[in-house]
Amino acid sequence: MKLIFTLLLLISISYASVVDEYLVTLGAQAKVENPNFKGFDAKRGEIIFTSKHIGKKGKEVSCVSCHGDDLSKASKNFFTAKEIEPLSPKANPNRFSEVKTIEKWIRRNFNDVYNREGTTLEKGDVVTYIINK
């Protein structure tokens, strides 16, 4: 019983740590880039996530265009109409479980919305916003 409990605890710790570790790494990098860096901010992240910009396709879009207003619900891809599973890790445990996947989509999606890659600060802020919403 104790063994099972320990195992479960270990699993949940290692699971939670993927995105936490990712944010720690980003934080360390942000500190190097700007010694005054005080930590990531969900409020700034919200603006990054909800504000509209002329994206790569020349259309005005935001992260909300594809992921919806309610991150605990499935949404539809703005360009292709394909369903997208909820972005919130609270609603969808598959989210934020692999750094490679997080990095890939953050890179692609910043390009789609901002027509450039995100800075370290922007990436940390927006991820902080998503996981806490």
Place this chain on the structure above:
Amino acid sequence: MKSLILITALTCAVFAGSFNKAGVAPVTNELYKKECGSCHFAYQPGLLPSKSWDKMMLNLSDHFGSDASLEKEDYDSILGYLRKNSAEKFMNYKRSARIVNSLRAAETPESISKTPYIIKKHKKIRADLITQQEVKGIFNCTACHTTAQKGIYSERDILIPNFGKWED
């Protein structure tokens, strides 16, 4: 009996060197399904010749205006899968054969919906049924072809959103 044998023999002769399978070969590669099936359904490699896949894969960071770039190892593996399963290698499948045969020799179509065969097949559909929210474009095969995931595109399996079954 004799005539039955004759008919069978004739049928075989007609189909020899031609397709003997309906539709297009289904997708079998899990990495391909995951990576090329995240923004739209995973198109069967047998819907385009390898020269088209090669061209598309050269510019994934500007893939129809979207960023679809991949890590090197995934890129190599997916390109290999597309090349091995492209339309001209599966001419025993009806749709692959039809698509390849509709191309001019020097033609490298940029998408499936730009191949002459697919253009011709969709000419009669009203424009507003194609541009509507639920479909958005001919690229969205699964919106109308209910069995597209299985590689089956026959007329009886078509259900157009806000329109219904297609009776030609």
